[in-house]
Amino acid sequence: MIPSGIDPSKVTRILFQDFSPWMLAIFYVYAIGCMAAFAWGVYAQVHKYRAGRRGTRLAWGDIGRRLLDTAKTIASHRTLRRRDTTAGRLHAFIFYGFTLLFIGTATITLQEDILGPLIGLEFWHGHFYLLFKLTMTLAGTGFICGLLYMMWRRGWLKPPKLDYARPDRTPQDADFSRERYRIEDWAFLWTLLLIGITGFLLSGARMVWLQNDPAVWDTRWWAPVGASIAAGLKAVGFTSAGAGALRMGLWWLHGVLALTFIALIPYTKAKHIFTAAASWLLRNPEAIRHLPLGDLDADRIGYRELGDVASRYLVQADACTKCGRCHEACPARAAGYPLSPRDVVLTLREQANTHLGEVLPKPRAAGCAAPLIGLATGEYRPETLWSCRQCGACTEICPVGVEHVPLINMLRRTLVDEGEMDPALQRTLGAVNKTGNCFNESRRKRPNWTKDLPFKIKDARKEPVDVLWFVGDYASFDPRNQKVSRAFARILHSAGIDFGILYEGETTAGNDVRRVGEEGLFQQLAEGNISTLGDCSFNRIVTTDPHSFNTLKNEYPDLGGTYDVSHASAFLKELMADGRITPARKLDFTVTYHDPCHLGRLNKGYDAPRELLAATGVKLVEMGKSRDNSFCCGGGGGRVWVPDPPGTTKVGEIRAREAAEIHGLDALVVNCPKCMTMLEDAVKTTGNERNFRVLELTELLAEALEPEEPAVLPAHAEVG
Template sequence: MNIVAQAEVTRETYWGISSTEYALFYLLATITIAVLLYGVYQRFARYAEGDDDPFARIDDLPDRVTSAAKIVLSNEKNFNRDLYGGLMHSFILWGFLTLFIATSIIAFNQYGTDLLLNIDFWRGDFYRGYQFMVDAMGLLFVVGIGMAMYRRYWVRNERLWDRHTSNEDDVFIWTLFGLGVGGFLLEGFRIYATGMPEHEIVSFVGYGLAMAFDAIGLPTIEGTATDPTYTAVSVLGANAETLHWLTWWSHSLLAFFFIAWIPYAKPFHMISSFANVVTRDEKAGQRLPNVPSDLDATNAESIDDFTWKEILDQDACTKCGRCSSVCPAKASDRPLDPRNVILDLKKYRESLDAGGDEQPIIADGGTSVINAETMESCMACMACMDACPVEIEHLQSFTRLNRQLTDQGDVSSSMQDVFQNVMQNGNTFGDSPRNRGDWADELEFDVADAREEEVDYLWYVGDFPSYDERNKKVARSLAAILEEADVSFGILFDDEKYDGNDIRRVGEEFLYVELAGHHVETWEDCEFDKIVCTDPHSYNTFENEYPEVDFEEFSDDPMMPFDYEDQWNADGEIEVLHWTQAVEELVSAGHLELSGTELDYTVTYHDPCHLGRYNDEYEAPRELIEATGCTLDEMPRNRDNSFCCGGGGGGLWMDFEEEPKPSEERIREALEDTDAGAGVEKFVVACPMCMTMYEDGRKTGGYEDEIEIVDVAELIVEAIGAEEKAKVAAAAD
């Protein structure tokens, strides 16, 4: 081997490369950068062709970039429920960024300092630290790629394999692997061929490879000149210098390919994902885009109806399948995979840009991009958005597709019946508005009319607690609790209508505006301090969406039965609460006595999507349950990982061929996967829709004799001994 080792603590950047090769390298580098920049320009130019987005996306840009950098660099969403995946992606990301920074340092030292400072800092202790960090983070990079390959090819994680899985995914991962391993081989050949300088030991991976080359007797050019036994091998070119040269060019060409390829394939997610996180809506899902008052406005007749942010969502998708793995519709074999909807739209857009034929975006059967039944399957539970590591806002695109279905008249007959009921009677049951307050007749006290007297709480009861027999018991329980706490509360009786939350998510936007206008106009004539909702769906739409509606745009529309022109609760002066939040406040303030010793049940609690994932309220219901004395045994999927009951997004009114039903699967989880197992006596809910779905699932799943479905309010009523006032205990038996 070469016995003359390099003594200076640095290294030659282009060691072994001729001046002609040097010029060729920079010619190729210039072409590569030009191809990259042109591709990125094309991508962002395409976003500019998208429709305007209704939400501010680039306001406070410095803060947005800082926040996005924190999310991306910490990989916090990749660690969510997947430690292996979080570590894997962190190793790849941090390793890749370190190698990119390291390359930039070399370029700056080579050219920038000569031009600006005339200082060569890439030597001595800086060089040692640099080499150690590059090897350490480069090793993490290769380990991360190895973990990804193990999960993809050995374990064959099912969420990584679907109809959009392609050779592109293989080329991407193998190219990264080649870059990582090739970089270490290049380093090892250089260290070995330059005599294994002592200071290079900090490059522990490269130095280790050099020791391996030494152990196998790999010849060098100098070695062939002094040892005749190396001559035959050298003639074939198998010496360290030649192998270094081959590896250098192979590594460089592979790097050029990868850089040039970035804007045209999966690697673009390195740019689009960060841009997507920067431009995210912090209230995505909680609120939907404002309703266009222009009757000629289209929703999804063509791909150009989608906003630039929705197109960016499509490009940001990495096919990781996290959204698919948590989707309750997919788990129940409904024809919905959130990832595929996003990627189907992307594929269609790219086919059009390449000169392909147009086709309907969504329709009931036929050759449409998305089938109607696919979107009808969505429960609007927001699990997909919560799981997405790059902040794709699935619900915004999904609602656009549902709007188009409604415009085309392609919604299911059962949903059309619901629309008709709401239009004619103001409720989803089609019952008379005069009967809306009849649930209170069995109470031992009178419920105030909030239209006629001032109250502390204006209580929005909701459709199911007003008309559904099982949920009427919950309404009476809550009334008894408020009465026991000695607070004034009232309801709107026949002036209360359906809140509109779920029909909006099914696509019936104008009916939603009509309902919202009616309610805010009615509330203006009432005197109250707070609005309290029985249903998390009502709570969400009053808290997050009614304030977003531009009522002035619709005030002159003769089809809209309201004259309200202001923006309701724009400053948040009116507090909107779910009833568990209101009662928890009353307990904390001492207005309601719960000593925590009354009940002795072992229970589990189901987080409603619209209270939990939508609005981050997880503690109030749990504090109330525990305050009754019950032992709360959590299901494995709880809080933001809660599994939807299947009733959201119109699912309550549709019939699906599904096995198992989401409600059945959830009850099974309660009885088999909790620590108490079959010892769980009561399945506790805090949502009327959940109550309805789980009572149904208890019957269809054969669990009627194994567990009881109760609302938090029913536990509290029992704990404070107010059953008689509510008249619910006897009825329940």
């Protein structure tokens, strides 16, 4: 590798070659100044984050697993590649390029400033040096390629999610403009690109300058980019002396740029290098399915002022890279509501920077008292917070682990506490409080849907059952969904399942009451249901309602109710696997399946429903947005109770139109009573009523289970 006659110890780069002492002094003063600026910036950010509330649920016992997960996620760029593969891969180029170059620089510092002076260890020469050069060349090339792609993407591809248009503001608003971010984005890219390019030019200029030193010149092709540049420089007539002057100029440009960049990291978007990792490490992986338990006796139940916000969310706000995935995924944004999850995050960031200081820390007491909700510049508007469906699309796709869903929920808790909400929602919550259901129906009417069944469902309050079916409001009171409930009851009955319901004793599980932000009412409902369930004897809970499923499974344990809870689709799949139900015929339909947020995204129940569909023999054509990318029906977060303002597009209509694009579609299959209500309405309002039906998975399965000729119902199995 090293040509003969060259002393391997000479094959190295002499640092600060030909520098006068005052140059060295200037360099070290500047470098130390930059480090100090960096350290100050870190201090200012940490001061900012510490102004938030404690109480992250980060368990220390868990830290090893969390660190490993964070390292894996960063190393694989898994979350960055989702729904934006090219950008994710090219970001990996930048990331790995930057990391290797940084390690390279750190290696030099290690020898020059630490190991060399201390123990006289010198290793940066010979074969190691040559491999080092090659590695740095590869890293620098990848780094520059990645940066060029990002510039091309921003400048020419211009994906709409990167235009930063704020749906929650109008151009007349003082905080409408995102120009500052746009300037910062370009400055960031150009700075990194210039650091990369000057590095290569510097390498080439040095080779020409030292062309008479064989230890440099004869090994130059180990840095092929630098060697090519050297060839170019020679070709345009650079002499050793001329190249020496060029090298000196480039050296200072490169050094000052790189050091300045480091100094600016904590104050610019470059801070995501640290905050993104921290955010992922601190994130609650349960964020969308399990909202924080509110302390009803505390001064405040929700976020009203900046100081109320959990520190973790302040770190997350700084981790956001404005990649726009949440903006793109948000159903409310897509339907034209004044909400973008990205702007929810950026609003928090801007409030924190304004009131707690990004460069110079501000007095904490005053900063913490800055209001979060209102109509003033920089505040969350109530209509923005009420637009959210709590569907989790934003949080689920966020590559850096920002938890928009609980953040919005905590802000809503304040609105509810102040009574600031749509009158329709107020009426519904009043009805839930009074009657235990959102239909404002008498408690006595809850089991009325069972009256048309040819058998009596057991009363789980009076006799032990194997399976306790928690029916839920929509499945109990809504006439369309009552049909589904009866179909499910018939399936369980004919499969010989020992099951029962709570009759009048059930109240709404409270999932959506909680997602509205009425934490007190949620806790009251949950405590009531837990007490009712505590008096019953059963082995497991099954429900057809994904909303009830979610809160029973994930949120009731906080209040002392821990159960084995299954959604109907998973339960039916089990029955099929056990051979307790068998499709009697194949259905000749073309269907598409709408993943309910609360079953799919929140609880990863993507496969059981599809397996049941496959068993019915239907042809399943997936919509563009399915599984984790499923698009909310519009009814989540309590929006099922609030009429959409006249003239707006309904979220469900977008979904109905998406389904309508499928050629020859017979049925849009839903798997949630609220989706049924929302999408049946949307199918009508988009004029698709005659094109396809909206069917529940359970209904479809019930149809497949029935033989063509009605058979005699098998005898009901003995009570277990």
